[in-house]
Amino acid sequence: MEYMFKDGFLGTRAPLFMDITTLIVALLPFLVAFAILFAKKRKYKIHAFLQTVILSISLVIIGYFEYGIRLGGGFNEYIKNSSVNSTLALSILILHILIATITLYIWIATVIKANIKKPQTYNHKKLGIRTFMGIVLTSLSGIWIYIILFIL
Secondary structure, three states, X not given: OHHHHOEOOOOOOOEHHHHHHHHHHHHHHHHHHHHHHHHHOOOHHHHHHHHHHHHHHHHHHHHHHHHHHHHOOHHHHHHXXXXXXXHHHHHHHHHHHHHHXXXXXXXXXXXXXXXXXXXXXXXXXXHHHHHXXXXXXXXXXXXXXXXXXXXX
C-alpha cells in the first residue's frame, strides 16, 4: 500500500490517497444528482440501482480513506504543515465528521427502507432531500478540510 502515500496528482502536499478520495467527495453531489434525475423522470429502477451503486462505492472509499488516515498518522500528522490554527482546523474536522456521519446514516437508512417498503408509503422524497443536502455539506466541508491541510 506504499502507493497510497506517493505524491498526489492535484499539485498539493496531499498524498495520492487523499487526492483520490477528495476528488470523489467533490464529485459525489453531482453523481447523486444524476441518480435523482432518474427518479424525477419516473425511472425508479435506474434511480434505485444508481443510488445503491453510488452508496456502495462511497462505503468502499470511506474505508480506503480511513485506512490511509490511520496509516499516515492521523489528523495530527497532516495538520503539522498547515498554516491554519490546529484548534480551528480540528473544529472544522469535527463538524465535517458529524455532518458526514449523520448523512451516511440517513442515506443507508433511506436505501434500505426503499428496498423493503415502497417509497410512496413513507417520506422517501423528504429523506432523499435531506440526504442530498447532507452530501453537499459533506462534500463542501471535506474540500474545506483538504484546503486547510494541504494548500494553506
